Amino acid sequence: MKVLLLKDAKEDDCGQDPYIRELGLYGLEATLIPVLSFEFLSLTSFSEKLSHPEDYGGLIFTSPRAVEAAELCLDQDNKTEVWERSLKEKWNAKSVYVVGDATASLVSKIGLDTEGETCGNAEKLAEYICSSEEVNGIF
Numbered sequence: 001m002k003v004l005l006l007k008d009a010k011e012d013d014c015g016q017d018p019y020i021r022e023l024g025l026y027g028l029e030a031t032l033i034p035v036l037s038f039e040f041l042s043l044t045s046f047s048e049k050l051s052h053p054e055d056y057g058g059l060i061f062t063s064p065r066a067v068e069a070a071e072l073c074l075d076q077d078n079k080t081e082v083w084e085r086s087l088k089e090k091w092n093a094k095s096v097y098v099v100g101d102a103t104a105s106l107v108s109k110i111g112l113d114t115e116g117e118t119c120g121n122a123e124k125l126a127e128y129i130c131s132s133e134e135v136n137g138i139f
Contacts (some may be wrong), residue, residue, distance in 0.1 A: 001027070001028050001029070001055055002028070002029045003028050003030045003031070004029075005019055005020075005027065005030050005032045005033070006035045008032070008034040008036075009032045009034075018097075019032075023058070038065070040068075040069050042071060046069060047079070050074075051079070051082075053090040053093075056094070057094060058094040058096060059096045059097070059112070060097045060129070061098045061099070061103050061106075061107050062099050062103070062122065063105055064102055067107055067108075068112065074077050088093060088110070088112065090133035092113050095132070096113060096114050096115070097115055097116040097125060098114045098116055098117050098124050099116070099121065099122060100119075101117050101118075103117070115128075116129065118130050
């Protein structure tokens with residue numbers, strides 16, 4: 001039987017898309033059709049804002065893509081050195097919130113300490129942020 005998967009192919013450690021491999025084990029022939037595309041918007045504006053932590057009370061990363069955008073800003077504008085020298089420390093002096101463990105893991109790779117990763121969704125994270133003692137004085 002043939003199966004149509006509406007997704008991009010992703011290679012795993014074996015060099016094959018895991019869906020194709022797993023479905024093949026059950027005798028199914030999968031065809032992948034990419035149906036979504038993604039483009040980062042406002043990287044210039046985001047980069048400028050990342051350069052001025054003094055203007056903000058903190059950061060909220062809502063997805064792994066948001067972290068990817070931050071990494072692109074640091075790479076594109078050759079800000080890695082200034083990030084390591086001063087910006088990272090200034091952002092770490094503030095609250096850095098994330099939705100979920102996957103996002104927290106990526107944020108920690110760029111050197112930021114996170115909170116809220118166990119909330120799991122935007123609604124619970126918003127409640128967490130609003131109930132935080134810091135929110136009264138920072139945001």
